[in-house]
Amino acid sequence: MKFKVAEDVDAPVGFVFERMLDFSQFEADIRGRGADLRRVDNWTRAEKGVRWRGSVQVRGKMRRIEAELDDVIRDEMVSIQITVGGMEARYQMTFIALSPQVTRVAAELDLKPRTLTARLIIQTMKLARGRVLQRMTGTLARQGNQIEADWRRGAQG
Template identity: 35%
Template sequence: MKFSTREDIEAPIDHVFTTVSDFAAFERRALRHGAEVTRQDEGPVKLGSAWDIGFKFRGRDRRMHSTIAEIDPPNQYIILTVSEGMTITGSVDLVALSPGRTRVAVAFDLRAKTLTARLLLQSMKLAKTKLNKRFKARVLEFAEDIEDDYRKAGQV
């Protein structure tokens, strides 16, 4: 099952890539929401950087392992996530529309490896319209935050 959306952002591609690849900020956000996040390497994020993530979902402890499968600053990165029974491929693609405008495309492809995961995906398919709306709203909110941060940085 695939979720995808794109948004245009009034900011240069370098600024947008810096923000969408700020993995330390994503780690902090996950920690604030009760997840356990452990980075497997040190230094700047690069090809092969990995995280172990633990969280509660539907009353059970879940574990995931995420790895940077491809990174091409400032154009794109792909994250491969493996969990119990499911593989998730997430991609963020950026295209400079002009020097001050960037299009960001975000996509997640979920694939089940076990019967339990297939049942979860099947129930998600029944609610796909609602989940897609929420996904698009979150990406839009994130894009608006990037624009606001860029405007504020320009005024300082």
């Protein structure tokens, strides 16, 4: 099952890419929602091969999660392979320079169930597809708004 959303950000592609790959804010947000997510090997720079482990709540139950940054093309694309419970997922963000000052960020989440429980979760998500897309769009828009504000304040680098 795939979910796709996009957001145009009023900032140059290089700036947007760097801000989107600052995972410290993402990690803080997810911990704020009750998840336990830790970097493996305490890496400081987002590059291919970096990993996270921990647990997240899915349908009221804590489930083990592992994630790995499996592809990075600077200023173009980043892909994260995720395993949570009996489900595999790939989260990919693509960065397209629409102009020197505007970047389109397209996010795609592809979920593949590997167990019966995961299949049931996917079926529930199909019924709530609109809400899932709305959440993804809202998250991407909030990130985009913060990046735009940082760019306008002159935090260019």
